[in-house]
Amino acid sequence: DAGVTQSPTHLIKTRGQQVTLRCSPKSGHDTVSWYQQALGQGPQFIFQYYEEEERQRGNFPDRFSGHQFPNYSSELNVNALLLGDSALYLCASSSFLIGRDRGYEQYFGPGTRLTVT
Amino acid sequence: DQQVKQNSPSLSVQEGRISILNCDYTNSMFDYFLWYKKYPAEGPTFLISISSIKDKNEDGRFTVFLNKSAKHLSLHIVPSQPGDSAVYFCAASAKYNFNKFYFGSGTKLNVKP
Numbered sequence: 001d002a003g004v005t006q007s008p009t010h011l012i013k014t015r016g017q018q019v020t021l022r023c024s025p026k027s028g029h030d031t032v033s034w035y036q037q038a039l040g041q042g043p044q045f046i047f048q049y050y051e052e053e054e055r056q057r058g059n060f061p062d063r064f065s066g067h068q069f070p071n072y073s074s075e076l077n078v079n080a081l082l083l084g085d086s087a088l089y090l091c092a093s094s095s096f097l098i099g100r101d102r103g104y105e106q107y108f109g110p111g112t113r114l115t116v117t
Numbered sequence: 118d119q120q121v122k123q124n125s126p127s128l129s130v131q132e133g134r135i136s137i138l139n140c141d142y143t144n145s146m147f148d149y150f151l152w153y154k155k156y157p158a159e160g161p162t163f164l165i166s167i168s169s170i171k172d173k174n175e176d177g178r179f180t181v182f183l184n185k186s187a188k189h190l191s192l193h194i195v196p197s198q199p200g201d202s203a204v205y206f207c208a209a210s211a212k213y214n215f216n217k218f219y220f221g222s223g224t225k226l227n228v229k230p
Binding site for chain 1: 123126153162214220223
């Protein structure tokens with residue numbers, strides 16, 4: 001079982017550009033959540049996808065968008081990049097129907113380090 | 118608005134002693150809490166969780182205590198081992214939005230041999 005995988009590992013972009021990050025969930029999981037972790041901070045919830053729809057969203061602008069594919073993999077897109085978008089982007093997968101008493105089912109990938117110059 | 122706070126950025130403990138990591142929250146609707154451990158270049162890994170119907174949950178060397186009236190939780194690691202050196206995050210969710218987790222800023226634990 002490969003667990004949660006993310007690509008690329010590192011990425012350097014210029015202000016104003018667009019970026020796409022990818023995530024493959026753990027086998028058996030159908031829900032993908034994206035988090036942004038700035039340096040010295042905890043992960044901040046961006047949004048969550050289930051059944052190819054955005055189910056929940058955190059306090060992030062519309063420049064952040066996503067997609068989920070029929071195989072449950074997901075993409076995070078960020079348009080018009082700002083210097084402040086530099087961060088570690090984490091993907092977490094879980095099973096939507098698993099109860100909260102099994103919250104440990106949310107597994108994180110290693111993240112994509114995005115640097116905006 | 119930081120709804121989950123970890124006010125100690127770092128903690129240093131001697132091997133074999135107890136490590137106590139603290140976490141405070143402001144949202145009274147939070148009723149489920151988790152602790153994650155994160156090593157460099159890896160994603161956070163789940164450690165232990167607690168529901169608000171309990172005030173204590175234990176798993177081996179790890180125990181989480183919840184004080185609902187104080188909106189405070191703590192993670193105790195006994196005995197601490199050098200391999201426990203990592204960044205620890207607490208996270209919380211509310212019943213009405215249970216798949217959305219709010220994270221603290223983390224505490225870096227260093228266990229000295």
